[in-house]
Amino acid sequence: MKHEAIVIGVSSGGMSAMKVLFSLLPKDFNIPIIIVQHLNARSDGQWIQLLNNESNLHVKEADEKEAIVAGNIYIAPPNYHLMIEKDKTFSLTIDERFNYARPSIDVLFESAAEAYKNTLIGIVLTGANHDGANGIKRIKEYGGLAIVQDPKTAECAYMPASAIAAITPDYILPLKNIVALLLKIDNPKSESE
Amino acid sequence: MIHKDTSDIEISLLLEAIFQKYGYDFRQYSQAHIRRRLMNRMKMTGFEYISQMQSEVLNDELFASKLLQDLSITVTEMFRDPAFYKSLREKVIPILKTYPFIKIWHAGCATGEEAYSMAILLQEEGLYDRTTIYATDFNQLALNQAKEGIFSNKMIKEYSVNYQLSGGKDSFSSYYTSNYDNVIMNQSLKKNIVWANHNLVTDSVFAEVNLILCRNVLIYFDKDLQNKVQELFNNSLINGGVLCLGSKESLCYTDFQEEYIELDKYQRIYKKRY
Numbered sequence: 351m352k353h354e355a356i357v358i359g360v361s362s363g364g365m366s367a368m369k370v371l372f373s374l375l376p377k378d379f380n381i382p383i384i385i386v387q388h389l390n391a392r393s394d395g396q397w398i399q400l401l402n403n404e405s406n407l408h409v410k411e412a413d414e415k416e417a418i419v420a421g422n423i424y425i426a427p428p429n430y431h432l433m434i435e436k437d438k439t440f441s442l443t444i445d446e447r448f449n450y451a452r453p454s455i456d457v458l459f460e461s462a463a464e465a466y467k468n469t470l471i472g473i474v475l476t477g478a479n480h481d482g483a484n485g486i487k488r489i490k491e492y493g494g495l496a497i498v499q500d501p502k503t504a505e506c507a508y509m510p511a512s513a514i515a516a517i518t519p520d521y522i523l524p525l526k527n528i529v530a531l532l533l534k535i536d537n538p539k540s541e542s543e
Numbered sequence: 544m545i546h547k548d549t550s551d552i553e554i555s556l557l558l559e560a561i562f563q564k565y566g567y568d569f570r571q572y573s574q575a576h577i578r579r580r581l582m583n584r585m586k587m588t589g590f591e592y593i594s595q596m597q598s599e600v601l602n603d604e605l606f607a608s609k610l611l612q613d614l615s616i617t618v619t620e621m622f623r624d625p626a627f628y629k630s631l632r633e634k635v636i637p638i639l640k641t642y643p644f645i646k647i648w649h650a651g652c653a654t655g656e657e658a659y660s661m662a663i664l665l666q667e668e669g670l671y672d673r674t675t676i677y678a679t680d681f682n683q684l685a686l687n688q689a690k691e692g693i694f695s696n697k698m699i700k701e702y703s704v705n706y707q708l709s710g711g712k713d714s715f716s717s718y719y720t721s722n723y724d725n726v727i728m729n730q731s732l733k734k735n736i737v738w739a740n741h742n743l744v745t746d747s748v749f750a751e752v753n754l755i756l757c758r759n760v761l762i763y764f765d766k767d768l769q770n771k772v773q774e775l776f777n778n779s780l781i782n783g784g785v786l787c788l789g790s791k792e793s794l795c796y797t798d799f800q801e802e803y804i805e806l807d808k809y810q811r812i813y814k815k816r817y
Contacts, residue, residue, distance in 0.1 A: 414762050414791055427791055430762075433575040436551075441573040442791050444618050444759045461575040 353495070353535055354469040355418065355434075356381050357462045359455030359485065361388040361477025363505025365397070367525060372405035372423065374529040379407060380536050381471070383423045384434070384462065386453045388479065391429040398425055414442045426453035433461035449481035459485025468493030471535070473528065475499045477509025483516040490517050495535075497521045497528055553593035554578060560597050565607060567681065568744045569614055571768035580613045615682040616763065617653040620698065622660045623758070624790050625708035630810040632710050635785050636668050638814075639753060645674040646752040648779060650743060651760035652678035655689025655736075659718075660706075661756070662732040667712045671735060677750060679741035690738050692728035694719075699726055743772050748779050755780055759789035766796045773797040777815070786813045 360367055364387045375383075389397075395411055402409035405423065412424040418438045426432035430442040432453050441461075448454035459472055459482065472489035474482045476499060490496050496519040501507035503524040514522065521531060554577060558570045569577060581593060588606075590596055599606045622628050639645050652658045658678040665671035680686050703715040719726040741749065743760065755776050761769050776786055777799050786803065788811040794800040803813035 415766060415796055430791060433573070433579070435573065435575050441575050442762045443573070443576050443616065444762075445576075445579075445616055446618055457579070461579065464575070464578065 352469060353381055353471050355438075355462065355466050356383045356471040356473065356532070357459055357485075357489075358383060358385045358473045358475060359459065359477070359482035359509070360385065360475040361451075361455075361479050361481065361506065361509055363476035364388070366505065367475050367499075368401060369404055370525050371529060372401055372407065372409065374526070375405070375407055375532070377406040379533075380420045381532075382418050382420050383407070384412065384418070384426075384432070384458065385423065386426045386432060386455045386458045388451050388453070388455075388477070388481070389428055391452070393428040395428065401425075412440045412442070414440055416440050426458065428453075431457045433457060434465045435461075436465050438465060449479060451479065451481050455482035456485040460488045463488040463492040463494060466492075466494065470494035471497065471532075473497045473499075474510050474513040475525070476504035476506045478506045479509055480512040482509060483512040486513050486519070487516045495520050497523065497531065499528065500524050550578070550593055553597070554581060557581070557593060557597045557600065560601055561607070561610070564601055565611070566745065567611060567614075567742070571744070571765045572614070573763050573765065576763055577614065581610075584610060584613050612682070612684065615653075615680075615685065616759075617682065617685045619653045619656045620705065621656045621702040622705035622709045622711075623657060624810075625705045625710075627758075627787070627790065627810045627812075628660065628664060628705075628709035630807045630812060631787065632664060632668070634806050634812060635754065635787075636664075636670070638783070638785060639670055639674075640668075642753055643673065645670060645754070646750060647674060647676045647754045647756070648750065648752045649676055649678040650741070650755060650757040650776075652680050652689060652738075653682065653685045654694075655686075655692065655738075656694070656702075657756065657758065658689065658736055659692065659728050659732055662736060663706075663711075663718055664709075666732070674735055676736045677739060677752070678736050679739050681740060681742035681744075683740055686738050686740060690733075692733055693722075693725050694728070696721060696724055696726050743775065744768065748775060750779065751781055752779055752784065753781060754785045754787070756787045757789075758787065759792070761792050762789065770797045770799075773799045777802055780815045782815055782817045784815045786815065787811065788813070 407423050409423045411427045433441040472486045498513045498519040499510045501511045562568045649658045706715040806812040806814050
């Protein structure tokens with residue numbers, strides 16, 4: 351199975367989780383990554399630049415109508431919902447907050463599931479909200495791969511625990527093992543080398 | 544042969560039905576957005592298939608009007624994106640001050656919060672008496688609410704912060720009167736606002752204006768429709784007029800990028816070339 355995209359939902363405790371994730375992914379990682387991180391609506395996006403400095407991949411805010419390509423980590427801009435169209439481009443909306451959040455993880459995950467179907471990987475990380483639980487369920491319904499951070503190892507266990515309550519994930523792993531798994535999925539031969 | 548998903552076919556037929564029966568054209572809207580709104584309505588009404596909503600929309604005007612409200616986004620705030628209003632004060636007001644009369648088109652004003660914000664800003668800059676604001680939307684219910692100028696007080700604290708951050712010169716509370724759970728905007732703010740029904744997708748130029756604000760509307764449109772609306776804006780603006788888009792919108796994917804210079808790249812404020 352060729353995986354075409356990874357969507358990640360992360361909330362409280364997300365900044366350090368993303369730092370770990372981004373620093374461990376190599377420059378030639380070949381699957382685009384799209385992230386919703388809950389944050390203050392007045393945030394100015396400076397933190398994206400900080401994360402970019404710590405990453406081998408290019409970290410950027412997702413722009414409306416932008417085509418999704420590998421080599422990039424896209425982050426939803428503050429105060430907009432991020433959606434994926436079937437032609438694999440981004441849409442932004444200012445619809446009502448969902449699960450108290452804009453951007454909402456469920457909104458991204460549900461549209462991504464429609465667009466990528468069984469070639470999608472969904473990941474729910476640390477957080478203090480149940481956002482992402484419905485979205486990861488939809489990803490499973492479309493045959494995608496569901497990965498959840500082991501709540502015992504998450505800074506905030508509530509969000510990964512809510513995802514596990516909603517579905518049976520394919521993997522429940524600590525952050526570092528999630529990265530190892532993604533590397534294996536991206537390059538299946540690497541194991542035998 | 545490429546098989547479309549059944550739900551995609553159903554959505555496209557439903558949008559065609561809405562257009563043919565009621566004249567509202569959502570066929571070039573963002574698909575992901577339309578799908579999400581339709582699925583919500585479907586779940587609420589207990590239907591199993593989108594095509595069931597098609598016969599409902601054709602035969603039940605009440606249902607049709609509900610669906611129209613679903614597809615029209617009325618989420619807005621007073622002084623949404625304070626940094627934008629600050630830039631408007633600093634970079635656009637000096638241009639407006641050079642005109643004896645000022646016409647402003649607020650396209651897609653929804654429930655009017657940003658039109659009132661503009662009226663406040665113009666009052667503070669001493670320009671409101673010589674200004675007409677055309678505040679337009681295709682959603683008549685939203686326009687009716689905008690005309691009333693009565694808003695829930697739940698958001699007022701947030702709006703006050705926005706107002707202060709935007710460079711407001713007074714106290715925000717001097718612009719409204721509290722009444723139980725609502726606030727009523729001052730009558731003086733309404734006097735030069737013309738509320739009118741106008742559909743960006745199907746209607747044409749109605750005035751020549753000095754300033755157009757259309758923020759967070761075009762994100763819902765596909766590239767072709769964005770381009771068509773930018774043509775409408777270009778034809779409505781005088782030379783040297785100013786165009787303000789939402790903070791995530793740009794002229795990048797349109798034919799009109801060369802027609803403007805950037806007054807504020809980050810806040811998406813553009814000036815039409817002479």
